[in-house]
Amino acid sequence: MDAANILPIDVAGAIIALLVGLGLLGLVLQCLPWVIYKIIFPLSALASLGLALTGLWALGAIPNIAVLPLGLPDLPLHLRLDPLSGFFLILLGGASFGVSLYAAGYFKTMAGKVLGLLCLEYHIFLASMAMVLLADDAYLFMVAWETMALSSYFLVTTDHNIPDIRKAGFLYLLMAHVGAIAILLSFGVMQGGHALSAYTFDAMRASHPTSFWSSVAFLLALFGFGAKAGVVPMHVWLPEAHPAAPSPVSALMSGVMLKTAIYGILRMTFDLLHTQIWWWGVLTLTLGLLTAVFGVMFAAVQEDMKRLLAYSSIENIGLLLVGIGLTIIFHVYGKDALAALSLTATLYHSLNHASFKSLLFVGTGSILHATGKRDMGRMGGLIRSMPWVAALMLVGVLAISGLPPLNGFVSEWLLLQAFLLSPGLPNSYINMLVPVAAAVIALAAALAAYVMVKFYGVIFLGQSRGETVEAAHDEHAHDAGFWERTGMGWLALLCILLGLAPVFVVQQIDHVTQRLLGTHLGNAATGWMLLAPVDTERASYSPVYFLLAVLGVMLATAWVVHHYYHGRLRRGPAWDCGFPAQNARMQDTAEGFGQPIRRIFEPFFKIESEVPTPFDTHPEYHGRSEDRLWYLLYLPIKRLTEKLASWVSLLQHGHIHLYLAYTFVTLIVLLVFV
Amino acid sequence: MIIDKVQIPAVVFQLTQLLLVVLAAPLLTGWVNQCQAWLQNRSGAGVLQPYRVLHKLFLKDAVIAYNASWLFRVTPYVVFGCMWLAATIIPIIAVDLPFSRAADVIALVGVFALARMFSALAAMDIGTAFGTMGARREMMVSFLAEPALLMVLFTASMLSHSTQLPYIVSAFSRHQFMLYPSLAFAALAFLIVLLAENARIPVDNPNTHLELTMIHEAMILEYSARHLALIEWASSLKLFAYFSIGIALFLPYGIAEVGQWSALPLSILLLLFKLVLAGAGLALFEALSAKMRIFRAPEFLGTAFLLAVLGLLIHFLLSA
Numbered sequence A: 001m002d003a004a005n006i007l008p009i010d011v012a013g014a015i016i017a018l019l020v021g022l023g024l025l026g027l028v029l030q031c032l033p034w035v036i037y038k039i040i041f042p043l044s045a046l047a048s049l050g051l052a053l054t055g056l057w058a059l060g061a062i063p064n065i066a067v068l069p070l071g072l073p074d075l076p077l078h079l080r081l082d083p084l085s086g087f088f089l090i091l092l093g094g095a096s097f098g099v100s101l102y103a104a105g106y107f108k109t110m111a112g113k114v115l116g117l118l119c120l121e122y123h124i125f126l127a128s129m130a131m132v133l134l135a136d137d138a139y140l141f142m143v144a145w146e147t148m149a150l151s152s153y154f155l156v157t158t159d160h161n162i163p164d165i166r167k168a169g170f171l172y173l174l175m176a177h178v179g180a181i182a183i184l185l186s187f188g189v190m191q192g193g194h195a196l197s198a199y200t201f202d203a204m205r206a207s208h209p210t211s212f213w214s215s216v217a218f219l220l221a222l223f224g225f226g227a228k229a230g231v232v233p234m235h236v237w238l239p240e241a242h243p244a245a246p247s248p249v250s251a252l253m254s255g256v257m258l259k260t261a262i263y264g265i266l267r268m269t270f271d272l273l274h275t276q277i278w279w280w281g282v283l284t285l286t287l288g289l290l291t292a293v294f295g296v297m298f299a300a301v302q303e304d305m306k307r308l309l310a311y312s313s314i315e316n317i318g319l320l321l322v323g324i325g326l327t328i329i330f331h332v333y334g335k336d337a338l339a340a341l342s343l344t345a346t347l348y349h350s351l352n353h354a355s356f357k358s359l360l361f362v363g364t365g366s367i368l369h370a371t372g373k374r375d376m377g378r379m380g381g382l383i384r385s386m387p388w389v390a391a392l393m394l395v396g397v398l399a400i401s402g403l404p405p406l407n408g409f410v411s412e413w414l415l416l417q418a419f420l421l422s423p424g425l426p427n428s429y430i431n432m433l434v435p436v437a438a439a440v441i442a443l444a445a446a447l448a449a450y451v452m453v454k455f456y457g458v459i460f461l462g463q464s465r466g467e468t469v470e471a472a473h474d475e476h477a478h479d480a481g482f483w484e485r486t487g488m489g490w491l492a493l494l495c496i497l498l499g500l501a502p503v504f505v506v507q508q509i510d511h512v513t514q515r516l517l518g519t520h521l522g523n524a525a526t527g528w529m530l531l532a533p534v535d536t537e538r539a540s541y542s543p544v545y546f547l548l549a550v551l552g553v554m555l556a557t558a559w560v561v562h563h564y565y566h567g568r569l570r571r572g573p574a575w576d577c578g579f580p581a582q583n584a585r586m587q588d589t590a591e592g593f594g595q596p597i598r599r600i601f602e603p604f605f606k607i608e609s610e611v612p613t614p615f616d617t618h619p620e621y622h623g624r625s626e627d628r629l630w631y632l633l634y635l636p637i638k639r640l641t642e643k644l645a646s647w648v649s650l651l652q653h654g655h656i657h658l659y660l661a662y663t664f665v666t667l668i669v670l671l672v673f674v
Numbered sequence B: 001m002i003i004d005k006v007q008i009p010a011v012v013f014q015l016t017q018l019l020l021v022v023l024a025a026p027l028l029t030g031w032v033n034q035c036q037a038w039l040q041n042r043s044g045a046g047v048l049q050p051y052r053v054l055h056k057l058f059l060k061d062a063v064i065a066y067n068a069s070w071l072f073r074v075t076p077y078v079v080f081g082c083m084w085l086a087a088t089i090i091p092i093i094a095v096d097l098p099f100s101r102a103a104d105v106i107a108l109v110g111v112f113a114l115a116r117m118f119s120a121l122a123a124m125d126i127g128t129a130f131g132t133m134g135a136r137r138e139m140m141v142s143f144l145a146e147p148a149l150l151m152v153l154f155t156a157s158m159l160s161h162s163t164q165l166p167y168i169v170s171a172f173s174r175h176q177f178m179l180y181p182s183l184a185f186a187a188l189a190f191l192i193v194l195l196a197e198n199a200r201i202p203v204d205n206p207n208t209h210l211e212l213t214m215i216h217e218a219m220i221l222e223y224s225a226r227h228l229a230l231i232e233w234a235s236s237l238k239l240f241a242y243f244s245i246g247i248a249l250f251l252p253y254g255i256a257e258v259g260q261w262s263a264l265p266l267s268i269l270l271l272l273f274k275l276v277l278a279g280a281g282l283a284l285f286e287a288l289s290a291k292m293r294i295f296r297a298p299e300f301l302g303t304a305f306l307l308a309v310l311g312l313l314i315h316f317l318l319s320a
Helices: A008-028 A033-060 A083-109 A113-134 A138-159 A163-191 A201-206 A211-229 A238-244 A247-272 A278-300 A305-332 A336-371 A387-400 A407-420 A428-460 A468-475 A482-500 A502-517 A543-564 A590-600 A628-651 A656-673 B008-039 B049-059 B070-089 B105-125 B129-160 B165-174 B181-197 B225-250 B263-288 B294-318
Strands: A064-068 A077-081 A569-572 A605-610 A622-627 B062-065
Touching (some): A008 A033, A008 A064, A008 A113, A033 A083, A033 A113, A033 A502, A077 A083, A077 A113, A077 A201, A083 A247, A083 A336, A083 A502, A113 A138, A113 A247, A138 A163, A138 A201, A138 A238, A163 A211, A201 A247, A211 A305, A238 A247, A247 A305, A247 A336, A278 A305, A278 A428, A278 A590, A305 A336, A305 A407, A305 A428, A336 A387, A336 A502, A387 A407, A387 A428, A387 A482, A407 A428, A428 B294, A543 B070, A590 A622, A590 B294, A605 A628, A622 A628, B008 B049, B008 B225, B062 B070, B062 B225, B070 B105, B070 B225, B105 B129, B129 B165, B129 B225, B165 B225, B181 B225, B225 B263
Parallel strands (some): A569 B062
Antiparallel strands (some): A605 A622
C-alpha cells in the first residue's frame, strides 16, 4: 500500500492498536513505574492527539470502511469512519490528550502492581471508546461497548478496599448492563429477524421497519444509551461512580464516555433509522429538560466536589438531549435549517462539555492530592497555595457557566437561537412547549452559574475552613506539577479556542450535519470573526471583538486610574464589622452556600436534618439532601426483585433427589405438550 | 468582517455613546438620589454628588485585606469594563451601533452574568461571613432574575425577528404606538428584574448599612478607594444600562435612524427627558414600597420569571 492510499480509518485503527499495546506494555513493566508515567502516558497522549487529527481528517473525507477478518467465523468485524464518527473521535482525542498528559503527573504517586493494572485498564478504556465510534456492525459495537463498561468498572473500583466504592462500582455495573441489554434489543428490533448478515449497520440502514417497530427500536435505544448517559431517572449510578474513580478517569468518564452515549443516540436516530416521528423529539426534549434541571439542582446542594461535578454532568447531558429533541422535531417537520442549527448546537456543546468538564475533574485530582479531601466544606483559600490550578480552573468554571467569550456560551447561544427561530411548527402543542423549554434552559444555565460560584468560591477563595492543623496544611498545599499543569493548560486552551473561533468549529460540524440531515448551517457572514448562523440581521456574535472590547476597556480604565490618580495600595486586616472574634468557620460552608436552593426547591429533595435544641451544650447540625427517586423508584424495584428471588428460591432445597424430580417432571411435561 | 460594512457616522455614533454613557451614568444615580431626598423631605446633596464621591474615592489610598488574592484586585476592572460595554451596546440615541453586531441580547445577558460572577467570587475571596453571605444572596437573586431578563429580551426578539438590539429597536420605533399584549407582560417582568438586579427596594437597598439585610453592599464591604469607586461607577452604569434597555424596548420613539445626523440633537433631548422621568419614577416607587424579607425575594422574582414566560407564550399563541 503506498502512502496515497492510506485512509483515515487505517490510521485510526493503527492508533487504537497502539493504545492497546501501550496498555499491555504498562502491565509488563509494572516493576518500573517511572517508565509508565514518564514514557507511556505521554506517548498515549500523543496517540490521542493523533486520533483527534485523524478525526479532523475524516470530517472532510468520504466515509471509509474496513472489514477485519477477526471475530467469529462468517462474522467479520466492520469498521467505518464517517464524519459523525470523526467528530466524536476529535472529541475523544482532544480531551484525552489533556487528560493523559495530566495522568502522567497524577499517577506518579502510585507504584507497582496497581499502576500497571491501572495503565492497562486506562488504555483499554480509551481504545474501546474509540472502537465504539468506529464500529459498523452491531456485534463489534456491543463488544466495544461492553469492553468500555467493564474497563471503566475496573477503573472506578481502583480503591476497592473502600466499601462505598465497591458499592458504587456494583451499581454502575448493574446499570451499564441494564442499558446494554436495551441497546442489544434495539439492534435486534432493527435487524428485524433477517439473515445473519443483517447485523451490520449497512443492512440496518437499508431495512425499513414499520413506524411501530422503529418506535420500539428508538425507545429501547433511548433507554439504553440514556442509562449510560445518566438521563433522569436512570442517573443514580452517575454521582456515585464518577467521583469514585481516580480523577483522570472521572474526567474521561464525564468528559468523553457520556458522549459515546450521545453518539449512540445520534447514530441510531439519524443514521440507522430511516424515519423519525415527532413524539420522539418531544419525549427526548422533555427528558432533557427534566435531566438538566434535576442535575443542576442537585449539584447546588452537594458538599463533595466531585459529586457536584458529576451532577453538573447530568445537567449538561440534559442540555444535549434537549438539542437532540429539538433536532428531531425540526427534522420531522421539514425545517432542515433549524434542525441543522440545533444539531450544531448539540455537537458543539458535546465538544465544550468534554473540554471544561475534563478540566474541572482533573483539577479536583490536584486538589485531592494536595489536601487529601473531597469535602469542600473543609477547604478554602487554595488560590493562594495553588495559584496554577486556581487560574486554570477559573477558565473551566467561567466556561461551564456559559459566560462569553468562552466556549460554553457559544453552544448555549446557538441552542437559544434555535428556540428563538422556532415559531411556526404545525403542531400548536409543540409550539407552546418551545418557549417553556427555552425558559427552563435559561433557568438551568443561570443555576449552573450559581453552582460554579459555589464550587470555585468554597474551594479556592476565602480562608481554610479545616481544623488548625489542616488549615496549616492547606496553606502549604503544593501546586500541581509540570505534567498536571500541561494537561490542564491544554484543556483550558481548548475552552478558550473553542470559544474564540466558533466559525471554524461550526464549519467542521457542518460536515456532520450535512451527512446526517442533508443540510448544514453555514455562516451568513463572511470571514471568521463573526458567527451568524441564519443571517447577519437576525443574530450574530463575535467573541474576538467581544474579548478585545472587554480587555481594551479594562486596560484603558486601569491605565487612566493609575495615571491620573495613583496606584497606592496598603494591606490591612479584613473589616470585622465591630466584632473582632470572627474566624474562618464563619464563612459559608458548601452546605450553607447551597441552602437557598434547598429551601426554594424543597419539594424536590428528600431532606433529613437534625437541628440541635437551644439547650444543647455541644450542638451539632446534620443535614442531608437526598434523591427522592432513589426511594420512589429504585428501592421498590430492588424490593420486588428480592421478593421474586425469594419465591424462586422456594424451589431450592439442596436435596439432589428433589432436583432430579424437577428434571423428570419437566421432561414429562415437554413430552406431553411438544 | 464587521469593519468593511461600517460607515463613518456609525463609528462616530458608537464613540459618542461610549463616552456619553460613562460620563452620564453617575448623573443618573445622582438624580435618583436627589429625587429620593426630595420625597423624604430632605434637601439632598445635589445631582453632582456621585462625581464628588468618585473623585474622593479615587484620591484615597486603597486598603485591601492581607489575604486578598489577584482575583480581588482584578474584579473592579472586570466589572467596570463589563458594565461599560453593556451600556455601550444598547441603542439609545441612534440605532446604528457597529459594535452591537459582535454582541446581541443573549451576549448582553452574558456580560451581566460575567460581571456578577466576578463580583460574587471576589466577595468570597477574603473569607468574611458577610462577603460569602452577600455572594450567596446575590446569586440567589440572579438565578431567577437572569432567565426572566432573557425571556423579556426573547419576547422582543420574537416580535422583531432579531436578537440584535439595533434591529429590535428600529423595528419597534418604526411602528406606530401599538400595544403588544406579550410586550406588556414582558414590561412588568422587566420592571421587577430592574429593581432586583440594581439592588433597589424592595429586594435590596443601595443605601443600607444594616448588615443583615444587605445583598449587594455585603459583597463589596471589603473594597475601598479606587476599587470601590470603580464598583460604584459600575453600579451607576448598570442602572443606566437597565434604563436604556427599558427605553429601547418599550419607549424607543424618537431614536435616530441610520445616518440621520439631524435627528441626533432631538434624540439626545428625548433620551434625557425619558431618563429624568424614569429616574423620578424609580425614586417614587422606592419611596412607596418597603423592603421585603430575603426569603420573599425568590417569590417576587419567580413572579417576574413567570410573567416573562407568560409573555413569550402569549406571543406564541396570538403571534402578537
